[in-house]
Amino acid sequence: MDAPAFAWPAGGNTRVPxxxxxxxxxxxxxxxxxxxxxxxxxxxxxxxxxEAGDYKTTFLGEVPVVVVRRKDGGINALVNRxxxxxxLVALKNQGNTGTSLTCVYHSWAFDLDGNLQGVPFRRGIxxxxxxxxxFDLKQHGLKRLRVxxxxxxxxxxxxxxxxxxEEHIGELIGGRxxxxxxxxxxxxxxxxxxxxxxxxxxxxxxxxxxxHASLLHSFFSTFKILRLTATGGIHVSEGGGNHASHSRNKQxxxxxxxxxxxxxxxxxxxxxxxxxxxxxxxxxxxxxxxLSVFPNFILQQVHNSIALRQVLPKGVDETELLWTFxxxxxxxxxxxxxxxxxxxxxxxxxxxxxEDGCVGGWVQRAIQGSEADDSVVEMGGxxxxxxxxxxxxxxxxxxxxxxxxxxxxxx
Amino acid sequence: MIVDVGTRLxxxxxxxxxxxxxxDDRLEExxxxxxxxCLYQVISAENWALKRPIGLIHCDNRAMLQDxxxxxxxxxxxxxxxxxxxxxxxxxxxxxxxxxxxxSNYQVTRIMQDGSTxxxxxxxxxxxxxxxxxxxxxxxxVVVYDNRRVDTLLAIPL
Numbered sequence: 001m002d003a004p005a006f007a008w009p010a011g012g013n014t015r016v017p018x019x020x021x022x023x024x025x026x027x028x029x030x031x032x033x034x035x036x037x038x039x040x041x042x043x044x045x046x047x048x049x050x051e052a053g054d055y056k057t058t059f060l061g062e063v064p065v066v067v068v069r070r071k072d073g074g075i076n077a078l079v080n081r082x083x084x085x086x087x088l089v090a091l092k093n094q095g096n097t098g099t100s101l102t103c104v105y106h107s108w109a110f111d112l113d114g115n116l117q118g119v120p121f122r123r124g125i126x127x128x129x130x131x132x133x134x135f136d137l138k139q140h141g142l143k144r145l146r147v148x149x150x151x152x153x154x155x156x157x158x159x160x161x162x163x164x165x166e167e168h169i170g171e172l173i174g175g176r177x178x179x180x181x182x183x184x185x186x187x188x189x190x191x192x193x194x195x196x197x198x199x200x201x202x203x204x205x206x207x208x209x210x211x212h213a214s215l216l217h218s219f220f221s222t223f224k225i226l227r228l229t230a231t232g233g234i235h236v237s238e239g240g241g242n243h244a245s246h247s248r249n250k251q252x253x254x255x256x257x258x259x260x261x262x263x264x265x266x267x268x269x270x271x272x273x274x275x276x277x278x279x280x281x282x283x284x285x286x287x288x289x290x291l292s293v294f295p296n297f298i299l300q301q302v303h304n305s306i307a308l309r310q311v312l313p314k315g316v317d318e319t320e321l322l323w324t325f326x327x328x329x330x331x332x333x334x335x336x337x338x339x340x341x342x343x344x345x346x347x348x349x350x351x352x353x354x355e356d357g358c359v360g361g362w363v364q365r366a367i368q369g370s371e372a373d374d375s376v377v378e379m380g381g382x383x384x385x386x387x388x389x390x391x392x393x394x395x396x397x398x399x400x401x402x403x404x405x406x407x408x409x410x411x
Numbered sequence: 412m413i414v415d416v417g418t419r420l421x422x423x424x425x426x427x428x429x430x431x432x433x434x435d436d437r438l439e440e441x442x443x444x445x446x447x448x449c450l451y452q453v454i455s456a457e458n459w460a461l462k463r464p465i466g467l468i469h470c471d472n473r474a475m476l477q478d479x480x481x482x483x484x485x486x487x488x489x490x491x492x493x494x495x496x497x498x499x500x501x502x503x504x505x506x507x508x509x510x511x512x513x514x515s516n517y518q519v520t521r522i523m524q525d526g527s528t529x530x531x532x533x534x535x536x537x538x539x540x541x542x543x544x545x546x547x548x549x550x551x552x553v554v555v556y557d558n559r560r561v562d563t564l565l566a567i568p569l
Contacts (some may be wrong), residue, residue, distance in 0.1 A: 051558065080492040093457070131434070147514065181530040186476055188463060189463055189465040190454075190455075190458045190463040190464060190465030190466060191455075191457070191563065192455065192458075192465075192466070193456065193559050193560040194466065194559065194560070194561050194563075194564070195560050195561065195562050195563065196563065197563065216488065218485075218486045218487075218488070219482055219486040222482070222485050222486035223482075223486070223488075267487070269478075269481055270478050270481075271474035271475070271477045271478050271481075272472055272474035272475045272477075272478055274475075275475070275478075320560070327461075336464075339465070340464050340465060340469050341471075343465045343466075343469060344468060344470070344475075347467055348467060348563075348564050348565050348567070349453065349467040349468050349561075349564065349565040351482050351486070351487065354487055354489060354564040354565070355487065355488045355489070355564075357563045357564035358488075358489055358490055358563055358564055361563060363502060401565055
């Protein structure tokens with residue numbers, strides 16, 4: 001595990017070896033270097049576990065995690081694996097566990113900080129059996145993650161070396177996150193699970209790939225909704241792993257509403273244009289912003305549809321994509337209606353996102369037997385600097401830059 | 412509740428036409444099974460139980476259903492696939508004048524072009540059916556799916 005499973009091809013971040021999506025040894029290395037490495041993973045929205053004892057189960061990479069609200073209002077994240085025989089401790093997706101977590105297998109009980117409180121029959125029965133006197137409860141707690149919160153989102157890390165969360169996200173991308181989530185109180189409007197038949201990185205790359213958007217997703221162009229006047233750009237963090245791309249319709253900033261859009265739709269096939277009655281919620285005319293934080297977190301603003309996406313590896317060639325649709329506690333009725341309507345654009349059945357569910361699987365199928373070959377990521381050059389052109393694969397190269405650095409692939 | 416045989420047959424006939432319309436890939440005819448101001452929604456049982464409104468699809472009028480079909484035909488890209496609906500346990504829960512509320516079960520098998528066949532979705536239809544001059548139509552069809560996880564994507568309506 002000390003050295004990568006294979007060498008990176010010449011060409012730096014403009015070439016991606018297909019083995020990176022298929023190699024089992026590399027996948028094991030990702031578990032240690034990336035998901036247990038100096039990174040942060042999104043766990044849940046703080047609002048999902050409002051009361052003391054409320055918990056939600058999720059994953060950091062492939063490691064099962066239980067996130068729980070403490071009595072003092074803080075949030076803990078614990079590896080959801082009993083320190084005794086390794087069973088799952090919390091079994092439900094969410095619930096309230098009171099003041100302790102108890103493994104059902106042998107009833108080992110842990111407090112919400114993960115400390116082992118007691119072991120049944122610890123002293124045996126009538127002097128027979130039981131744990132040796134040397135057994136120290138303190139040495140057998142649940143493994144605890146570092147936990148930090150930003151914009152109402154809870155992140156966890158298994159690494160002492162990970163920089164503080166804000167530093168990991170960085171000022172540039174943090175500002176773009178703040179733009180959408182601000183300090184408003186979040187409300188979860190729905191969750192969806194989508195199962196993809198491809199390596200997790202193919203989906204993460206897809207979200208960073210601004211080049212494909214108008215080519216693969218033809219909903220906007222078919223209905224003549226994408227305007228030539230649309231402008232936009234890509235922000236990429238210094239290390240490359242985090243990005244935020246955006247597009248805006250110039251005219252849409254006039255008056256803050258989507259003036260003109262309705263007439264653009266009339267006569268071009270959409271029978272019901274109410275799906276585009278969006279509000280310029282953030283006052284900057286930006287209609288779409290897709291943001292990612294290394295390695296596997298996505299925040300999406302598509303018109304008034306706001307969602308978090310957690311990209312969870314399930315072995316080397318399968319991925320679970322968890323969507324959390326958000327609104328804010330102070331949304332008025334009209335805004336709630338817009339969020340509901342515009343959710344039709346995204347998710348597993350979304351007009352502009354369903355293709356992303358299958359395209360990774362097509363790559364995964366096509367590269368079988370071609371593991372020695374590489375894919376080409378050269379649109380917009382070889383670097384990963386921020387740019388005002390979206391006809392670029394800069395943020396994809398940025399991902400590979402941070403990936404290679406984290407995984408120890410020689411530059 | 413027990414309704415007269417004619418009413419029940421009309422409901423079951425609507426269900427059967429719905430299933431065959433989709434399974435035979437006659438999607439253009441699918442919106443006509445709904446009233447103009449219909450609600451068609453696909454949502455997971457988990458969201459439904461937690462009263463969270465956002466699921467996979469939310470159409471609050473028939474024009475939106477037509478748009479979805481147009482989009483599937485003209486815009487969206489997905490691998491060739493078809494469904495086979497299995498319907499059962501039709502239960503009429505309310506019936507008043509020209510309106511019925513009905514719960515029924517479904518299973519949808521998805522068949523891909525390479526022959527791989529998957530039990531793609533199972534769950535309940537929660538329907539409000541309006542008996543019009545033109546026959547029974549869906550005023551509401553809420554598809555509450557049990558299988559939390561959607562394999563790959565959902566293109567064709569359930």
